C-alpha cells in the first residue's frame with residue numbers, strides 16, 4: 752500500500768478509536784451526570800422560590816404602605832369629625848371612616864396570606880437545600896467510585912492522541928489538510944474500505960478501473976461517487 756494512503760488509513764483509525772471512547776466515557780460518567788442534573792434542577796427550583804419570596808415580600812410591603820396611608824386618612828377623618836356642622840357631613844365622614852377601616856382589614860388579611868405563603872416557600876427551600884446536600888455527598892462518593900475507570904480511559908485517550916500527533920508530524924501537510932477537508936462532511940468515514948467492489952462510505956458500486964487502481968494501492972484513490980478516500984482491506988484481496 753502506498754505510504755501516504757497507509758498513513759491516512761492509520762490516522763482515520765485513531766479517529767475512529769477516539770470516537771468509540773465517547774459513549775464509553777458517557778456510560779462511565781452516567782451515574783455522576785444523573786446526580787449533577789438533579790442538583791441543577793433543584794438549584795433552579797431554589798432560585799425560583801427565592802424570586803417568589805422576593806415578590807411576595809414586595810406585595811406585603813405595598814399593603815403595609817397602604818395601611819399607613821389609610822391610618823393617616825382615619826386621623827384626618829377624626830379631625831374633620833370634631834369640626835362637623837351638619838348631619839349630612841357627619842354621615843359622609845362616617846361612611847368614609849368605615850370604608851377606610853374595611854380597606855385596612857382586607858390589607859391585613861392580604862399581609863397574613865402573603866406571610867403564610869412566604870413561610871411555606873421558606874420551608875420548601877430548606878427541604879431542597881437538604882436534598883442538594885445529600886446529592887452532593889453522593890456525588891463525592893460516586894466520583895471516587897468511577898475515578899479508576901476514568902483514569903484508565905484518560906490513559907487510553909492519551910496514548911491514541913500521542914500516536915495520532917506523531918503520525919501527523921510525519922505526514923505531508925497537504926495530505927493531512929486533504930483528510931481534514933473530507934472529514935468535515937464525512938466524519939470518521941472519510942477513509943472508507945471497499946467491500947464487494949462498493950465504497951463503504953456511500954455504499955455505491957465503484958467502476959472496474961477505480962477498483963483495479965485501489966487494489967494496486969499505488970496512489971490515493973477517492974470514491975468517484977462521494978469523494979471519500981478508498982482502500983482495500985486485507986480480506987478483500989485474499
Ligand SMILES: [Zn+2]
Pocket residue numbers: 950951952953954955974975976977978979
Ligand atoms: Zn463513496
